[in-house]
Amino acid sequence: MLEQGVGLDEAGILQVLRLPDDEIPAALQLAHEVRMRWCGPEVEVEGIVSLKTGGCPEDCHFCSQSGLFSSPVRSVWLDIPSLVEAAKQTAATGASEFCIVAAVRGPDDKLMKQMRDGVAAIKAAVDINVAASLGMLTQQQVDQLVEMGVHRYNHNLETAQSFFPNVVTTHTWEERWSTLKMVRESGMEVCCGGILGLGETVEQRAEFAAQLAELQPHEVPLNFLNPRPGTPLGDRPIVDPKDALRAIAAFRLALPRTILRYAGGREITLGDLGTRDGLLGGINAVIVGNYLTTLGRPATQDLELLQELKMPVKALSATL
Amino acid sequence: MTVMVYCERCGEPGRHDECERARALEPPRFCAKCRRRMKVQVVPAGWTATCVEHGTMHG
Ligand code: SF4
Ligand SMILES: [Zn+2]
Ligand SMILES: [Zn+2]
Numbered sequence: 015m016l017e018q019g020v021g022l023d024e025a026g027i028l029q030v031l032r033l034p035d036d037e038i039p040a041a042l043q044l045a046h047e048v049r050m051r052w053c054g055p056e057v058e059v060e061g062i063v064s065l066k067t068g069g070c071p072e073d074c075h076f077c078s079q080s081g082l083f084s085s086p087v088r089s090v091w092l093d094i095p096s097l098v099e100a101a102k103q104t105a106a107t108g109a110s111e112f113c114i115v116a117a118v119r120g121p122d123d124k125l126m127k128q129m130r131d132g133v134a135a136i137k138a139a140v141d142i143n144v145a146a147s148l149g150m151l152t153q154q155q156v157d158q159l160v161e162m163g164v165h166r167y168n169h170n171l172e173t174a175q176s177f178f179p180n181v182v183t184t185h186t187w188e189e190r191w192s193t194l195k196m197v198r199e200s201g202m203e204v205c206c207g208g209i210l211g212l213g214e215t216v217e218q219r220a221e222f223a224a225q226l227a228e229l230q231p232h233e234v235p236l237n238f239l240n241p242r243p244g245t246p247l248g249d250r251p252i253v254d255p256k257d258a259l260r261a262i263a264a265f266r267l268a269l270p271r272t273i274l275r276y277a278g279g280r281e282i283t284l285g286d287l288g289t290r291d292g293l294l295g296g297i298n299a300v301i302v303g304n305y306l307t308t309l310g311r312p313a314t315q316d317l318e319l320l321q322e323l324k325m326p327v328k329a330l331s332a333t334l
Numbered sequence: 335m336t337v338m339v340y341c342e343r344c345g346e347p348g349r350h351d352e353c354e355r356a357r358a359l360e361p362p363r364f365c366a367k368c369r370r371r372m373k374v375q376v377v378p379a380g381w382t383a384t385c386v387e388h389g390t391m392h393g
């Protein structure tokens with residue numbers, strides 16, 4: 015794998031996910047070497063913001079933004095000046111990516127217009143790559159996003175195909191897959207990951223990593239469930255920190271060349287030390303600052319850690 | 335002095351240790367004075383939470 019950059023198959027991934035505790039450090043070390051060999055020492059830094067929060071008609075059981083649960087998250091839209099300001103704050107951390115997210119099944123005309131205006135305003139004021147995550151798309155919407163200059167599209171498969179119906183009933187894994195195919199064919203970069211700790215078995219975790227490897231996304235954001243009050247998964251336990259580290263190593267070994275990003279839940283699952291362990295175990299990208307409805311640790315803490323680990327922040331020019 | 339009547343995280347009366355711990359990584363969701371659900375916008379470097387009656391908090 016180190017030599018050829020070919021990832022582990024599902025059986026190999028499962029072996030890593032089942033390693034005894036005392037073999038986790040060696041797996042993280044190997045994952046780190048694979049990352050250094052195929053991706054290099056740079057770390058891609060990204061900020062994310064919610065353009066339209068809450069009131070989503072879908073029922074993803076982990077999500078506080080579904081309008082179908084008694085979550086305290088209310089529906090709210092971000093205005094364009096605030097969106098541009100958020101992009102500026104993100105760029106000020108040295109980040110090269112800014113992802114605009116909306117809690118929707120898929121965009122309607124109002125959201126597409128807000129995107130058109132918002133992306134144009136950001137591009138006029140801030141030097142940063144703009145990514146988007148707006149749910150399921152039509153071919154026409156894919157084309158419009160390309161035209162706006164959105165360079166990467168996030169659409170998570172969330173979990174293994176075999177477990178997806180336990181988590182979402184209002185749309186299918188296959189519907190998500192077809193949006194991802196359109197995005198890939200459009201030339202936009204594909205960002206696709208998911209959430210661990212939804213109740214999937216360890217076999218399903220391996221299945222999920224193998225399914226992502228088949229998709230070969232440019233980026234895989236790895237979230238750990240942060241159980242949200244009022245959601246069907248609100249009382250689930252958080253992922254065991256050792257299982258989280260096994261998963262980080264396994265996903266890197268399944269996807270040697272992808273941008274593997276620490277996304278939500280790392281603070282809760284792994285604490286402050288976990289960020290370091292992940293960055294030395296296959297992770298090569300972080301979301302800095304706050305998430306969509308919850309808060310992260312301050313960007314400065316992550317940036318100081320990167321300095322200490324001698325991992326340069328990937329420059330904007332390197333991504334163009 | 336403002337007296338906190340409702341928990342800003344769960345909206346129930348009083349203070350709750352678990353909610354206070356969670357608040358380190360969450361913005362408030364309920365107005366502590368009137369228990370209304372607030373309109374909360376999180377951005378990368380902060381958040382605002384607005385109660386129609388009691389105004390906007392920043393963090
Ligand atoms: S589609 Fe997205 S915003 Fe809507 S409930 Fe599912 S995860 Fe939440
Ligand atoms: Zn409470
Ligand atoms: Zn109030």
